[in-house]
Amino acid sequence: MLVLITYDVNTEDAAGRRRLRRVARACLDYGQRVQHSVFECEVDPAQWAELRARLLDEADSAKDSLRFYQLGAKGRQRVEHVGAKPVLDLDGTLVF
Amino acid sequence: MRKHLNTIYVTTEDAWLRKDGANIVVEVEGKERGRAPLHLLEGIMCFGRIGASPALLAACAEAGIAFSYLSPIGRFLARVEGPRSGNVLLRRAQYRVADDNTRSVLIARYIVAAKVANQRTVIRRVLRDYGASSPEASQKALQAAEAWLTDTTRRIVKVTDMDSLRGIEGEAARVYFSVFNLFIRSEDPAFQFGGRSRRPPLDRVNALLSFLYALLGHDCRSALESVGLDPQVGFLHADRPGRTSLALDLMEEFRPVLADRLALNLINRAQVRAADFTCHEGGGITLHDDARKTVLTAWQERKKQEIRHPFLGETMTFGLVAHMQALLLSRYLRGELDAYPAFIWK
Numbered sequence: 266m267l268v269l270i271t272y273d274v275n276t277e278d279a280a281g282r283r284r285l286r287r288v289a290r291a292c293l294d295y296g297q298r299v300q301h302s303v304f305e306c307e308v309d310p311a312q313w314a315e316l317r318a319r320l321l322d323e324a325d326s327a328k329d330s331l332r333f334y335q336l337g338a339k340g341r342q343r344v345e346h347v348g349a350k351p352v353l354d355l356d357g358t359l360v361f
Numbered sequence: 362m363r364k365h366l367n368t369i370y371v372t373t374e375d376a377w378l379r380k381d382g383a384n385i386v387v388e389v390e391g392k393e394r395g396r397a398p399l400h401l402l403e404g405i406m407c408f409g410r411i412g413a414s415p416a417l418l419a420a421c422a423e424a425g426i427a428f429s430y431l432s433p434i435g436r437f438l439a440r441v442e443g444p445r446s447g448n449v450l451l452r453r454a455q456y457r458v459a460d461d462n463t464r465s466v467l468i469a470r471y472i473v474a475a476k477v478a479n480q481r482t483v484i485r486r487v488l489r490d491y492g493a494s495s496p497e498a499s500q501k502a503l504q505a506a507e508a509w510l511t512d513t514t515r516r517i518v519k520v521t522d523m524d525s526l527r528g529i530e531g532e533a534a535r536v537y538f539s540v541f542n543l544f545i546r547s548e549d550p551a552f553q554f555g556g557r558s559r560r561p562p563l564d565r566v567n568a569l570l571s572f573l574y575a576l577l578g579h580d581c582r583s584a585l586e587s588v589g590l591d592p593q594v595g596f597l598h599a600d601r602p603g604r605t606s607l608a609l610d611l612m613e614e615f616r617p618v619l620a621d622r623l624a625l626n627l628i629n630r631a632q633v634r635a636a637d638f639t640c641h642e643g644g645g646i647t648l649h650d651d652a653r654k655t656v657l658t659a660w661q662e663r664k665k666q667e668i669r670h671p672f673l674g675e676t677m678t679f680g681l682v683a684h685m686q687a688l689l690l691s692r693y694l695r696g697e698l699d700a701y702p703a704f705i706w707k
Contacts, residue, residue: 294383295398307401309364355401358661359369360654361376361387361394 267340268313268333270296270304270320275328287323288331291316299352305344307355365664365678366403368580370657371411372433372650378405380417402426404583406576408653409433419443427583433647437575440582448589454694455607459594466523468693468701469597472613473530474517475703479617480537481510482706486622487544499543506540527597537617541566544625551635552628561645565638568646569627569656573620574612576660577683581615582608584683588691611686614704619679623663627656672702 270292274285292298295316296306308316317333324331336343341356353359369385371378377388385405386396399420404427407413411430421428422443430438458464484507488500495503513533520526534557542554545566554566562568582605585592595606597613627633637652648656664680673685686704693701 290382293381293398295400297396297398307398312400353395353397355367355397358658359367359395359397360657361369361371361373361389 266308266310266313266338267336267344268296268306268308268316269336269340270306271332271334272302272320272324273330274302274324281325281328284323284325284329288320288329291319291323297352297355299346300350305352307340365680367397367401368404368406368661369397369402370406370408372408372653372657374409374411376407376411378407378411378413378417380414380420383420385417399424399426403587404429404579406431406579425583425587427579427586429579431575431579433650433653437578451589451691451695452591454696455590455594458694459596459600462523463521465596466521466526468690469523469610470517470520470526471701471703472597472610473526473533474514475705476530476613476616477510477517477533477537478514479614479704479706480533480621481507481514483544483617483621483625484510484537484540491546495543499540502540503543506536509536523597530597541621546629547631549635551638561641561643561647563644563646565633565635565646566624566628568638568648569624569633570620572648572653572656573624573660574616576657577612577615577620578605578608580664580680581611581683581687584687585611587684588687590687590691590694611683611690614686615683618704618706619663623659627659632659668706671705671707 272288274288275281276285289298289302292304292306295308295312296304299305306316320331346352369387371387373389373394375389376394379386379388381396383399384396385399385402387394405421407430409432413428418428418441422441428441430440432438458468484503488503488507510533513529517526517529520529538554538557545552545554551565553564555564557570558564558567559571562571582592585607590607592605592608594600595610598604598606598609600606632655633652637649637655638646639649640646664678666679667676668679668682669676670682670685672689677685682704689698690701692698
């Protein structure tokens with residue numbers, strides 16, 4: 266299933282910047298960055314539970330905001346991209 | 362059910378692969394070309410001089426991602442293997458059957474029967490699709506081959522010794538490849554098929570077939586390893602150091618369906634052209650870099666097509682069929698099935 270993750274992490278202090286890095290790292294481990302704080306993650310339910318737990322662990326719920334959009338198994342079809350920053354279709358053929 | 366996962370093909374010379382977090386990153390000349398999370402992958406295939414970091418290799422071994430090195434033309438060179446895992450009891454059962462010729466035949470004959478049946482289906486499709494428009498002589502030849510192969514399929518399931526089984530298999534291959542040229546619709550004389558040749562392939566059709574067989578071999582090997590079978594101990598193919606005999610056994614059923622049909626489509630739809638190949642001094646012929654990408658893309662697309670599994674009755678992608686067959690084979694070896702149901706394509 267495809268999950269869209271967006272976040273705002275408060276970076277006023279060093280701890281916030283650390284949280285930002287670690288939240289981004291967690292998202293990157295499971296998906297790909299499509300915009301600065303927007304990630305698309307193709308995960309199965311078990312992986313989603315892992316990722317969600319890790320994100321909740323890293324973020325500070327008093328200062329940061331996390332939003333998860335469940336796009337379902339056919340999530341790819343619900344996404345349209347226009348403009349710069351083309352992303353890789355991870356379901357497509359990966360030839361480098 | 363297991364998900365059909367993606368495979369990364371790296372064909373750029375001097376590319377460098379590394380691990381970053383749980384991602385694989387492809388770098389060329391220090392610049393990032395692409396990255397993908399490892400959990401979406403089941404295989405990484407490198408063609409030519411590609412480097413990879415030890416951390417990535419370790420992560421692949423641990424996650425069960427098949428990592429293979431191939432020469433630019435697709436000949437297998439090396440692979441990265443992690444610690445042996447899987448079920449030791451299953452592997453012991455496999456070795457016992459492999460050591461026992463009469464029990465090996467019981468598996469091998471269904472594999473060969475399925476291969477011959479699938480070869481016959483390829484001919485049937487050719488007859489159906491453009492049989493009426495081809496000259497009478499070639500129609501006759503195709504019909505004769507089809508009839509012979511149909512007949513042989515029935516004969517094979519009764520064979521009880523390995524030598525005659527191997528003999529029939531060779532004969533079937535000869536009959537099938539003797540009409541292979543008639544499958545090719547391209548007017549271009551460059552795509553004349555002059556009989557099967559390998560190491561090196563001597564014509565373009567053979568070059569394409571060899572390349573596709575290498576891809577298929579990689580997939581079969583990783584399918585076997587992921588269900589815990591030993592890909593080196595085969596039933597039909599004898600053991601030889603470094604040879605993945607069981608992967609070769611498993612491949613037989615899929616050769617006509619996945620590789621031969623795809624090669625014919627690529628040629629007949631003019632997706633590959635005569636200029637896409639390089640002729641070497643020794644007479645060998647290989648695919649160009651750009652054409653290799655076309656073939657790899659077509660291969661991945663083919664694996665994404667959905668079919669209904671004839672034995673399980675479930676809809677799945679072609680890419681998963683090898684995995685399912687490996688699973689069925691392991692069930693047979695454990696004694697949960699009365700016979701190994703080889704894959705027969707309708």
